Amino acid sequence: MEISPKDKFVTVYGRKPVLEALDDPRLDVDKVMLADTARGAAAREILDAAKRRGVRVQRATEQRVKVLAGNGRHDQGVLADVVAPRMLPLDLALEGPEQPRGVLVLDGITTPANVGMILRTATAAGMDGIVVPRRGVASVDPLVVKASAGVAFRAPMLRCATAAEAAANLRAHGYPLFALDAGAEESIYTADLPERAAFVLGSETYGISEDVRPHVTGWLSIPMAAGVESLNVASAAAVLCFEVVRRRQAGR
Known part of the structure; x- marks a missing residue:
C-alpha cells in the first residue's frame, strides 16, 4: 500500500511554527513551502533557518500554500512538512x-x-x-x-x-x-x-x-x-x- 503524504507528515503553517520546527534538532523537516509573494526579513529568516538545517524550500503560489495548509487566514505564506515517524x-x-x-x-x-x-x-x-x-x-x-x-x-x-x-x-x-x-x-x-x-x-x-x-x-x-x-x-x-x-x- 502506498502511503499518502498526508499520512507521513504533520504540516505546520505560519512563520513562528515553521521557525520553531526548523530550530528543533529533534524534528525531521522534509520541506518548507514558501509563497512566491513572501519577501523581506520574515522570508529571509525562514530561508536562512532552512539552509542551516539543509531543508529544501519550494516556492509556490500564495493560493497553493493556502490550499496545502488547509487554512485561509493564518498560514502567512509558509508551511513545513514535518516527518511523523509513528504515523x-x-x-x-x-x-x-x-x-x-x-x-x-x-x-x-x-x-x-x-x-x-x-x-x-x-x-x-x-x-x-x-x-x-x-x-x-x-x-x-x-x-x-x-x-x-x-x-x-x-x-x-x-x-x-x-x-x-x-x-x-x-x-x-x-x-x-x-x-x-x-x-x-x-x-x-x-x-x-x-x-x-x-x-x-x-x-x-x-x-x-x-x-x-x-x-x-x-x-x-x-x-x-x-x-x-x-x-x-x-x-x-x-x-x-x-x-x-x-x-x-x-x-x-
Whole structure:
C-alpha cells in the first residue's frame, strides 16, 4: 500500500511554527513551502533557518500554500512538512505483523486543544494507536501541535477518512469497540477489557456519532463522586488510557 503524504507528515503553517520546527534538532523537516509573494526579513529568516538545517524550500503560489495548509487566514505564506515517524494509515497498521493492542478512536472532537491534549496523554500512557480521522475531527495543525506540547509529531497516529470507517475496520479485524458514556452501567475499572481492544471518544456536544454507534460492542463509564456529571473529553481520555495500560502492565 502506498502511503499518502498526508499520512507521513504533520504540516505546520505560519512563520513562528515553521521557525520553531526548523530550530528543533529533534524534528525531521522534509520541506518548507514558501509563497512566491513572501519577501523581506520574515522570508529571509525562514530561508536562512532552512539552509542551516539543509531543508529544501519550494516556492509556490500564495493560493497553493493556502490550499496545502488547509487554512485561509493564518498560514502567512509558509508551511513545513514535518516527518511523523509513528504515523500510519489505519489499514496498514491493522494488516501489519504486529497489530496495535490498545487503540483510541476520536469521533467528532473538533476542539484543537482537546485533540492536542489527547494525543499527548495517550502517547504518554503508552497506547499503541490513536485514530485521528481526516474528516469530523480537528486537523492536526499548529494549534493541535501546541496543545500537545509537540508530542503530536511523535504520537502513534493512525489515519483514515472518518471515525465510522475506523470503527468498521477495527471490528472487521476482530477488535471489540468500547465507548465512553456517563450513563453506562459498566465501569472502566470493573469491565472485562481484552488486551486487544479499541475505545472511541465522542464529542462533548453530541457524544458518539450515529454512524459509529452500530459498531460499539460495549459502553463504559468513569465513576464520578460529589455530584460531578462528566469530565472534559481530554480528561476522560487520560483516565481511560492510563487504566488500559495499567491493566496491560499488571497482566490483567
